[in-house]
Amino acid sequence: MRGDLEFMSIPRLVRTAAARYGDREAVVEGRTRIGYEQLAARIERAAAGCLAAGVEAGDRVAVWAPNTLDWIVSALGAVTAGAVLVPVNTRLRGAEAVQVLARTRAKLLFVTGTFLGTSYVAALRRAAGGTHTAGGPSGIGGTGAASGSHRPDVPLPGLPHLREVVVLAEDAPSGFRTWKEFLAAGDAMPAWSVRARANAVSPEAPSDIIFTSGTTGEPRGVVVTHAQSLRTFGAWSDLAGLRRGDRYLIVNPFSHTFGYKAGVLACLMRGAVMVPQAVFAVDAVLAHVAAERITVLPGPPTLHQALLDHPARTAGGLSSLRLVVTGAADVDPRLVERLRDEAGIPMVLTAYGMSEATGVVTMCRRDDRAEVIAGTSGRAIPDTEVKVVGDDGKALPPGRAGEVLVRGYQVMAGYFEDPRATAEAVDVDGWLHTGDIGVLDGEGNLRITDRIKDMFVAGGFNVYPAEVERTLARHPGIAEVAVVGVPDKRLGEAGKAFVVRRRGGPAASAEELIAWARHEMAAYKVPREVEFVAVLPRNASGKVVKGGLRPSGEGQADEGRMRRQ
Structure with a gap:
């Protein structure tokens, strides 16, 4: 399965995983435990529901929900039906979520019910229930109904392209459908029609649009193809050493490239067990690690630091872990040392990536020296070029700081319906200008020092x-x-x-x-x-918003690039 990933699509990956791993455990959520064949069957049923709802190939389908089994099934069901997935961050407010739905002209939305005391359905109805334009105060012109207009054939008048809202819960308000009702409606679709739609998905077709978490202006939707996603995270899985039977606690949000692709897609490729965690809570992480004998735990440095410092952590509380992959704007070398020496985790790796490069650019190797893993983000993954350039655009020698440029198969197809911004980010020679400042050493290991605008x-x-x-x-x-x-x-x-x-x-x-x-x-x-x-001010992706700290209030454009994720 590894050699031909670049020729595959995500629907084919789901079927291949079911055939390869059969009844081996695929997802654990509380008392629910399902195997790979069961997971594939649920995904195909969700795809049938999408067809019954009128979803066509290339339509955008959004999911606004936390890390759950239902997220996995609904999202992969939509992709199997040929749709382009639009993950929506659960930390967004109703108006912000409506902005994403309006800009992508999403046709179908899967939304959680009440999560962390917030009714996401109520937030949607307040933001797009007929008294707001689709763009709202942010001014997304030309994508929605006029203010105050009502369309009887759509669930949310402020989102005229949205034909269906499915609530991932037992109950739904008038005009919306429950998850159970949605699935039941798809049972009338013949199996061959679902399979035909899945088989028609091209490796070069867009698989998802993931929005950067811009701190000023509008976030941008990064478009990535099926082939890019699978090839990139096939390489990531190889370098990380993810393997069949690993028990993977997925704390990174599914709404981010890393949570969805290094989590769900990587597990499908390798036959690992997915244990989604809906809320970032250190107590819950410790409980999951102990109860499920978790072996793989990627996450930001703040998660691992909190685990090490938690008063409830026992000496052997993390003993089941064998692999940690971490990253952010910078990683304290002491954290890497503590994870290895204090917690006894044999493999700790650092990496660097961003949404515009499908999440992964460089990565440490498992046989790297300790100082390389602790002090750098590793080397470019296979078939990827990385260089550091000065203000004149010329490559700098090792040891000199400059802007990091990336070229390779994983560079995004572009920003959604924004050719001007795409041209500004990716030059005519195919180099992605990351906006990050970095230094390469003599062996090609990259150390990120900052953002240019910081x-x-x-x-x-x-x-x-x-x-x-x-x-x-x-x-x-x-x-x-x-x-x-x-x-x-x-x-x-x-x-x-x-x-x-x-x-x-x-x-x-x-x-x-x-x-x-x-x-x-x-x-x-x-x-x-x-x-x-x-506390430090953070955006919906949890990143520090430095614009909120400056006296002028001026923010940094596009802080949404995923760095060392």
Whole structure:
């Protein structure tokens, strides 16, 4: 199955996994345990429901729900019916979700009922129930009904292209259907029609549109094909060593490239057991790891740091884990060391990617030296080129910092219906301009230092906030920190650190932290100000919104690129 992944589609992958792994456990959710053949049957039934609902090949179908078995079945059912999947982040507000649905002109929506005390159905109806335009206050012109207009043949008048809303619950309000009703309607579709639609899906057809989490302006929808998804995460699975029978706790949201593709698709490729977790909660992660003997746990550094520091973690509480893959804007080398030495996890890998490159660009190898894994994001995955360029666009030698450019099969097909933005991101030679600053070493290992737009100049020296944050995070009194450049009369710009105190750590003052920093880094890098905050502002993807910390309030365009995910 590995050699021909680039010629496959996701519907074929589902059928291949069912044939290959049969009744081996596929998904565990509470007391529900289903095998690969059962999973494939459920997915085909959901695909039949999509056909019965009038979904045509190429139509957009959205899923606004947390990590659950129903998400997997509904999403893969839509893709099997030839639709283009639009995952919607559960952290979005109703108006933000409506914006995504309007821009993609989604024809069908699967939505959770009540989640974390919020009725997503009520949020939708408030945002698109006839008193809002499809674009709402964000101004998505030309995609929706006029304000106050009503269409009797659509469930949400503010979304005239949306023909059907299916609630993934036992109950649904008038005009919507329950999950059970939706599936029952599809039972009248002949099996051959579902299979014919699935067989017609081309490897080069778009498989999904995943929106970046822009902090200013509108997020952009990244279009990726079936072949790109399968080839990229076939390579990821090989390099990570994911194998049949692994028990994989999927904490990364399915609405992100990594949660869906490095989670669901990778498990389908390798016959691993999926254990979806709907909420990021450290207590629940520890419980799952122990109860299900979890062996694979990818996730952001904050998850692994919280696990290591959790008071309920016992000495052998993570002993079943054999593989951790982590990443973010930067990874503290001490975290990698603690995962290996303190928690006894034999394989800890770091990687770098972004939605525009199907989630993966570089990755460490399992036989890399400890300092390579702890200090870099590894080398380009097979058939991928990575270079670092200066302001003149010319490649820089090893050790010099510049913008990271990527070229390969995984570079996105483009931003959805936005050729201008696509041309700005991908040049005529096929190089994706990531907007990340990085350094390559002599062996091709990449270290990401920051975002271009986060860098500031202090007294003529370039300062990379991520580097400063990494150093400050070593202080025992700091749990989280974000550094931004602010105006300074003497230096032009200087750093300001926003600090979340570590619970139980030493309560250092701002002056003490600055004094400590002077011993740890060059003077021009030392923040001139420290402000203590309860939490750092984050967007719907959980990333720190530095624009909310600057005095001017100016944000960074497109913070949604997935870095070291």
